[in-house]
Amino acid sequence: MTPTETERASLIQRAVTVLEYVAESGGSAARDIASATDLPLPTVYRIAQELVQVGYLVHLREEKRFALGYKLHKLGARLHEDLGVPRELKQEIARLHADTKMAAYLAIHRGADFVVVFVADSPECPRLEPMEFGFHETPHATAFGKLGLSEYTTEQRRSYLEPHQPHRLTPSTITDPDRLDEALREIAAEGIAWEHEEFQVGTACAAVPIRADDGLLIGSVAVSAPVSWYAGQRRHIEHRLRACASRAGRVYRLGHRPR
Known part of the structure; x- marks a missing residue:
């Protein structure tokens, strides 16, 4: 892999790590995600916000935590259909x-x-x-x-x-x-x-x-x-x-x- 490809793969892996932890925990605050995944807190915030923008996470502001987004349901439904x-x-x-x-x-x-x-x-x-x-x-x-x-x-x-x-x-x-x-x-x-x-x-x-x-x-x-x-x-x-x-x-x- 080129340095650019390696960096891109690393970004994807970190995003998946955040998604998987949120899924396993049923929704978590950014600090909890950072603590559980060993990712820096600023990195978790950035990844989580990007995932919110594309619909893979939602930010429950009153509860101060992130949860799975509805777009994942569409992906899951398609997989079950396949x-x-x-x-x-x-x-x-x-x-x-x-x-x-x-x-x-x-x-x-x-x-x-x-x-x-x-x-x-x-x-x-x-x-x-x-x-x-x-x-x-x-x-x-x-x-x-x-x-x-x-x-x-x-x-x-x-x-x-x-x-x-x-x-x-x-x-x-x-x-x-x-x-x-x-x-x-x-x-x-x-x-x-x-x-x-x-x-x-x-x-x-x-x-x-x-x-x-x-x-x-x-x-x-x-x-x-x-x-x-x-x-x-x-x-x-x-x-x-x-x-x-x-x-x-x-x-x-x-x-x-x-x-």
Whole structure:
């Protein structure tokens, strides 16, 4: 990056940091934002005022705090429209949960990024705690993310991961580039991603891709459960996942393809 590009990226990152903190806190005073984000107070004021001008924040003067602006609702509504889950797909994921007795997921992929758009789980086998609806920054440690990374060439993959700096979430997380490349080549060849205690200790996941007619990865179906639940069941789980992904692919090919 040139110095100008680096400065612009830094400004954007700081603006996003302010937005995310305001969202998490439910609205905050500038001093609280500065304290929580380690940004200088004048910088917070400047960023917040600029975000107010474009509608991403509002200034609640009487309460002396900033809150999320209504323009974000429009962006969120458009994202939900793009990622809308047809009823047939919700039924497929619910069936996968019933068949495997494991938490079942549907994710939409955009390159190596993914968003979990539907989950079927139960008190006996709940979803992974951090696996809420939204994008994630640990593709190297999740079955979903590994599917996306396996679509890339080695050069593309390392270029993508460079700014993300893969880090160890558990003792089993693969962070070595060569080991990760080897694992991803195996996933690409077999068409299924297995993850054993790499995202959370004690839990394993498996994911199978959903592809468009042209072979493009557009989504995935997955399950998660305690490691012990997979004993003697791997073939059964793989069969159920592949069948579910095949049916989901047909739904998308009939006109419900995510954008």
